Amino acid sequence: MLKSLGSALQLMRYFTAQQPAWGVRELAKASGVHHAVVHRVLATFAAEGYLVQDELGRYALGLRWFEMGEIVRHTVSPTEVVGPVLHRLVEESGETVFLSVLDGDEGLCLNIAHSEQQLRFSIEEGQRFPLHEGSHGKAILAFLPDAVRAGLCAQAQPHGEPVERAALDAHLEQIRTEGWAYTCEESAPGVAGIAVPVWTRDRQRVAGSLAISGPMQRLDEASVPRLLDVLREAQRKIEGVVGLLR
Known part of the structure; x- marks a missing residue:
């Protein structure tokens, strides 16, 4: 469980100021993680408000990260x-x-x-x-x-x-x-x-x-x-x- 969580959080590190949005297959290629796993992780984060999808289906960071960032x-x-x-x-x-x-x-x-x-x-x-x-x-x-x-x-x-x-x-x-x-x-x-x-x-x-x-x-x-x-x-x-x- 903790290993899976760690792997999921590692994918979040790919969201940067230089590249703030990712498609599933695009992120899978960059990270070396199977696209099915990437899709499941991104969809889970999106369901909890940590990611949002644009009209092209690409994922970007959601406002929950902003809320947590303000606390930090x-x-x-x-x-x-x-x-x-x-x-x-x-x-x-x-x-x-x-x-x-x-x-x-x-x-x-x-x-x-x-x-x-x-x-x-x-x-x-x-x-x-x-x-x-x-x-x-x-x-x-x-x-x-x-x-x-x-x-x-x-x-x-x-x-x-x-x-x-x-x-x-x-x-x-x-x-x-x-x-x-x-x-x-x-x-x-x-x-x-x-x-x-x-x-x-x-x-x-x-x-x-x-x-x-x-x-x-x-x-x-x-x-x-x-x-x-x-x-x-x-x-x-x-x-x-x-x-x-x-």
């Missing part, structure tokens, strides 16, 4: 505290700010406050990202246990190419030493970012990151010292209230 959102990152902290950080930095959490072997953007600048970095709440690219990922990766970090680095393939391990390891060591990460044009062309890790309340493990991202012509290395002060102040406030960080 308010539990994990209380909006009455996190929201104002992020918006204050936007005012002080002039750039987009976002809070991410570690979820499995990926990062997950949990909260975001957008810059009012016309040219700005774009990421969405709920978007996942690899940990080996960008300051927001590396601020997490650098502080993972040695064995976990080594395994993730070995699998890393930025832009489809094998990662240069020596350079990555050296950068992660620098991040651990300094306590913050700065990257330029790793997550997107023309984009730079600075991030700090967000720790559990007992300070025993890294749980996520808090990042400022924007065009590299505004967010250059000369801006780092000024931004670090406000970023660390926001980091302290968020670590004190985020429910997940226990």
